[in-house]
Amino acid sequence: MKPIDLNEKFIVGLTGGIGSGKSAVTRRFEALGIQVVDADVAARDVVMPGSRALAAIVDAFGPTVVDQNGQLIRKALRxxxxxxxxxxxxxxxxxxxxxxxxxxSQLLQADSDYVILSAPLLLENKLDTWVNRVLVIDVPPETQVSRTIHRDNVDRLQVLAIMQAQMNREERLEKADDVIDNSGPESALDKQVQVLHEKYLLLATERRTLS
Incomplete structure (x- = not known):
């Protein structure tokens, strides 16, 4: 897949279901000097006080969704x-x-050898059209449930509802170019990330040579 108007950058789209451990993987790529553009971080950045998006939200839903400091009250909006x-x-x-x-904007400004675009709904929202490779972080569904319950202090039904709104495991894996198995201890990620890092460096170099 080829990115759209992204100055010949080599972009890896990273995704996975809830509780799959995407953040643990992106931290390791960042430690190797690779810039990460994170959709969850972007979603927080665009509603900072004074932003156009926050103003539009207040216009649509009323002033009760912001506090006295102009910060979005996410719980009220939800x-x-x-x-x-x-x-x-x-x-x-x-x-x-x-x-x-x-x-x-962040992808265009990135200057590492390649860049990671991390998005839980990368495939569902067709963001894979921006990337050269799709990297899926994979764990069994029951692991997703147990990790999310422990991390977010939510009940099982809430986690299952979120999982149902996401692409199922089989379809996600079918669309993957690369897969990281995160069903074991977090330390097992180190070697997998290093192997993929070296692979992506080679692919990015080849792309620059051909362009």
Whole structure:
């Protein structure tokens, strides 16, 4: 897959289901000097006080979604859109373009040998059209559930609901160019990341040579 208007950069799209350990993997790539553009971080950045997206959210949902310091109250916003598909669609119409624009800007500014685009919904939101390789962090579904319950202090049904909204494991793996198995201890990631890092350096060099 070829990226869209990204100055011949070599981009690896990293994704995985909830609880798969995406952050543990991206930290290791960052330790190797690779820049990471993270969709979750972008989603927080675009609603900082004074941002266009936050102003649009207040216009759409009212002043009760921000505190006295102008910060978005995410819990209040979630409560408003949780069971209202129309409001959820309005929020997505505000957030998705803002997040995409923010991530695209970061990708264009990245200057490491290659760059990681980390997004939980990389495949669902068609962001794989921006990347050269898709890297899936894979764990069994039961591991996703147990890790997320422990990490986020939520119940099993909440985790299963989130998993149902994401692409299933089989389909995600089918779309992967590379896979990291994160079903074992976190230390087992080190070698897998190092092997892929060396592979991506070679592929990025080949791309620059051919361009």
């Amino acid at each position: 409560a408003l859109v949780f069971s209202d598909e129309e409001k959820k669609a309005i929020l997505n119409k505000i957030m998705h373009p803002a997040i995409r624009e923010h991530m695209l």
